[in-house]
Structure formats: C-alpha cells, structure tokens
Amino acid sequence: MKPCILATRQSPLALAQAHLVAGCFLERLALECVLQKFVTIGDRQAEWSLEKKGGKGLFTGELEQSLLAGNADIAVHSTKDLPGDMPAGLAIAGYLPRADPRDVLVLREGVAYPRTIATGSPRRRLQLQELFPAATFTELRGNVDTRLRKVAAGVADATVLAAAGLARLGIATWPGLVFRPLAMNEMTPAVGQGAIAVQCRAADVGKFTPALDQATARQINLERALQAALGAGCHTAFGALVEAETLHLYHELTGSHRIEITAAGLTNPRETARTVLGRLQLIPGPVR
Structure with a gap:
C-alpha cells in the first residue's frame, strides 16, 4: 500500500503530535505515514507579533498548500492553532481523542503574584487580567522549551502553556519553574484545545475519518461552529x-x-x- 504523506511543522511538539497520528493510522488503518516537515512563516519570523501579522494562519499555510498541490495526503495541527476558515477544497477529517484541555500558568519559583506575564493571546490576556489586575503583558515567541528557558531566566515572571502540549513533550517539571494548572473558572481554554486535528483534501475525508475519534469531533464541531x-x-x-x-x-x-x-x-x-x-x-x- 502506498504510504500516507503527512505534512507537519518540525517543532518538537508538532513532531510529537505527527507521530501520534502516524501511530494511530498504522494501528487502525494499517497505513504507514511518511513525514513531510515544514518550517512555516510563523516559525521563521520569530520576531513578529502574531496578533498583528496574521495570527494562526502563519503556522498552517505551507502545510495546506502541500495538500492542495497533491504533495501531501494529510496535515497535522494543534486544533487550537487552526484558523476558523480554511482554503476551499480542504476539510478536517477528524481528531485524535482529546487530551487535557486546560491551560497551565508557568511561574518562576518564588513568584506568588506575577507582575509580567508573557503571552500574546487575547483570550489568555483578558482572563489573566481578572486573576492578576496589576500585571502587565508581553509577547514571548518560540517553541515550548524556548519559552520555559526564557521565563526561568527572568524574561518574565510567568507565561501560559497548554497542558496537553506539555504532556506530549513529557514535561512535568522544569528547573526554577512552578507549573500551576488553571481551573475552568479561572481560564476557559481555546476552541479545540487539547485535540490534534487531521486535515486533508475534502474528497479524501472518508479515507481517514474511521481512524479518528467521533466524540472529540462532536465536541469540537460545536465549539468551532459556535x-x-x-x-x-x-x-x-x-x-x-x-x-x-x-x-x-x-x-x-x-x-x-x-x-x-x-x-x-x-x-x-x-x-x-x-x-x-x-x-x-x-x-x-x-x-x-
């Protein structure tokens, strides 16, 4: 059987998620996946403010173009990073079972009340303002390891990361940092947070959906529609x-x-x- 070409970013978290999808397809469809790795414009332009320069689509465009050109069969994304709209001809085949959807507040050791919080997300900023009214906000770009190192070095008092991403990278602790999961009444997560999305050409959805989790799809379809x-x-x-x-x-x-x-x-x-x-x-x- 011809292998499935799987488009993915090449950050450690993206690769971990791609391997989870590849394992799922091998087990449930007897379909081997070959990874096609991309450095997206969002990865290359680490100094850009995502809020000002195009948002979530900066991390998906190259993968979607590969699908549309027929060079890849599927693309794997963190669902929370997918824009609400996608190019004509593409669709979401489904999702792996959802992991922990919560956000985690990452604090430098000894900091009880963060004065500077590094996050560019409007959703996170507005909710964190309710928890820490005196805090100021700054952006902090980079992969998970980079962000953790920078906060530990004192670039900010705290940052916020998705619990699912930390778990997929096997990160439960970090020298000089304290991880505090945020309850639902403190931080409502992003749409699709905790789920891995499998995107494909619209005509191919039926090939891949049987391997994916229907309960997660029902949840996220409602969240995205809302x-x-x-x-x-x-x-x-x-x-x-x-x-x-x-x-x-x-x-x-x-x-x-x-x-x-x-x-x-x-x-x-x-x-x-x-x-x-x-x-x-x-x-x-x-x-x-």
Missing part, C-alpha cells in the same frame, strides 16, 4: 469547551462573566449561539 456564529476570530478574546453535557464559554463581550450552558441545545450550534447571545445581552457593563 465560534463562527458569534463572529469570534483569532484576534477575539474567546474560549469555548464542550465537556460532557456542559459548554464553558468566555467571550470578550462578557467582561468578567463566564457562561455555562448545560444539556439542552448542545447538539445544535445555531440554537446554542442564540442562547449565548441572549445571555450576553443580560450581562451588565460596557462592550469591550
């Missing part, structure tokens, strides 16, 4: 997580309020979006 319905782009402070029968949601319009919706409406993104919009209108305070 994000689109509420007009929350990559520059919006927006988080959503479907967990069992509960939707956890954070939107910059809610101010310091988080929204939880249970059971009813969770299978219908449009109805859920209407419910959320109704809740937003009931929350006092200025639009931010």
Whole structure:
C-alpha cells in the first residue's frame, strides 16, 4: 500500500503530535505515514507579533498548500492553532481523542503574584487580567522549551502553556519553574484545545475519518461552529469547551462573566449561539 504523506511543522511538539497520528493510522488503518516537515512563516519570523501579522494562519499555510498541490495526503495541527476558515477544497477529517484541555500558568519559583506575564493571546490576556489586575503583558515567541528557558531566566515572571502540549513533550517539571494548572473558572481554554486535528483534501475525508475519534469531533464541531456564529476570530478574546453535557464559554463581550450552558441545545450550534447571545445581552457593563 502506498504510504500516507503527512505534512507537519518540525517543532518538537508538532513532531510529537505527527507521530501520534502516524501511530494511530498504522494501528487502525494499517497505513504507514511518511513525514513531510515544514518550517512555516510563523516559525521563521520569530520576531513578529502574531496578533498583528496574521495570527494562526502563519503556522498552517505551507502545510495546506502541500495538500492542495497533491504533495501531501494529510496535515497535522494543534486544533487550537487552526484558523476558523480554511482554503476551499480542504476539510478536517477528524481528531485524535482529546487530551487535557486546560491551560497551565508557568511561574518562576518564588513568584506568588506575577507582575509580567508573557503571552500574546487575547483570550489568555483578558482572563489573566481578572486573576492578576496589576500585571502587565508581553509577547514571548518560540517553541515550548524556548519559552520555559526564557521565563526561568527572568524574561518574565510567568507565561501560559497548554497542558496537553506539555504532556506530549513529557514535561512535568522544569528547573526554577512552578507549573500551576488553571481551573475552568479561572481560564476557559481555546476552541479545540487539547485535540490534534487531521486535515486533508475534502474528497479524501472518508479515507481517514474511521481512524479518528467521533466524540472529540462532536465536541469540537460545536465549539468551532459556535465560534463562527458569534463572529469570534483569532484576534477575539474567546474560549469555548464542550465537556460532557456542559459548554464553558468566555467571550470578550462578557467582561468578567463566564457562561455555562448545560444539556439542552448542545447538539445544535445555531440554537446554542442564540442562547449565548441572549445571555450576553443580560450581562451588565460596557462592550469591550
């Protein structure tokens, strides 16, 4: 059987995730994957502010072009890093089972209240402002190891990383740092956080979906549909997580309020979006 060409970034985390997908396909489809590694423009331009220069798409464009050109069969992404829109002709085949969706606050040892927090994410910044009102924010680019080294060296008092990424890299501790997982009432995660997405040409979805996790797909399809319905782009402070029968949601319009919706409406993104919009209108305070 012809091997499956798997497009991936070549950062340590991206490669770890690519190998998880390759192992899944070998086990469930008897399909061998060959990795096609890319350094994306987002990787090359480490000094760019992602918020100002194009956001999440800076890390996906080269992989998607390889799919469209027929040079790769699938591309593997951290779901939270996928833009809401994708090029015509491409689709998400599905996801590996979701890992821990939480964010982790990484603090220098001895720092109880961080004064400088390194994160460029609007979602993380706005929620961290509620936890640490006196803190200031700066960007910190680079892979996970680079960020941890820089915080340990004193570039900032703290940063925030995804729990799933740390686990996939086998990082549970780091010299000079303390890891503090953030509870859902402290930090609502990004859409799709904790899940690995498999992207392919739209005509090929049926080839790969049987190997992937349907429960995770149902959760993330709702999260992404809700994000689109509420007009929350990559520059919006927006988080959503479907967990069992509960939707956890954070939107910059809610101010310091988080929204939880249970059971009813969770299978219908449009109805859920209407419910959320109704809740937003009931929350006092200025639009931010």
